[in-house]
Every structure is written in structure tokens, then in C-alpha cells.
Amino acid sequence: MPPVDSMELLWHDGERAAVESRMRAAIVGSDATVQAGMEKLASDTRADEVIVVTETYEHSDRIDSYDRVARVASKIKLAPGDPHAG
Numbered sequence: 001m002p003p004v005d006s007m008e009l010l011w012h013d014g015e016r017a018a019v020e021s022r023m024r025a026a027i028v029g030s031d032a033t034v035q036a037g038m039e040k041l042a043s044d045t046r047a048d049e050v051i052v053v054t055e056t057y058e059h060s061d062r063i064d065s066y067d068r069v070a071r072v073a074s075k076i077k078l079a080p081g082d083p084h085a086g
Contacts, residue, residue: 035072
């Protein structure tokens with residue numbers, strides 16, 4: 001479905017709660033914001049990889065998002081002493 005201006009009249013309380021719950025874990029924003037969020041995620045979880053999901057209506061926007069995430073992720077440096085560091 002194409003994007004809508006507002007979901008207020010379209011979703012039920014359970015759907016809204018599910019989306020809000022998932023959005024608490026989302027990393028959304030500028031490159032700097034995404035980098036900071038990914039660095040915090042890696043530090044907090046000690047993860048050495050993540051799964052990125054981008055939901056957009058336009059396929060080209062999804063590809064752009066994945067390109068941006070890849071560019072940001074390539075700048076992330078793991079802390080010294082981190083067992084995942086090279």
C-alpha cells in the first residue's frame with residue numbers, strides 16, 4: 001500500500017502498540033545519529049553483526065537506506081579490548 005498521511009483512522013490499538021514497541025529499538029535519523037545508535041547497540045550487546053530492516057514504499061529509497069547504513073557501519077570502530085575487534 002502507498003504511504004498515508006496518518007495511521008490514526010487505519011489501525012487498531014494492538015497494531016499501534018506493536019509498532020510503538022518495535023520503534024523503541026529502532027535507530028532512525030541522520031548518518032551521525034545512526035552511527036551513534038549502532039555504536040551503542042554494538043557496545044551494549046557485544047554484537048559483531050546486525051540485521052538491518054528498512055521498510056519503504058519506494059524500492060529506490062530502500063536501496064539508498066541500505067547504502068547509507070553500509071557507509072555508516074564502515075566507520076564504526078570497536079573499542080580496544082573488544083573481543084570482536086579485528
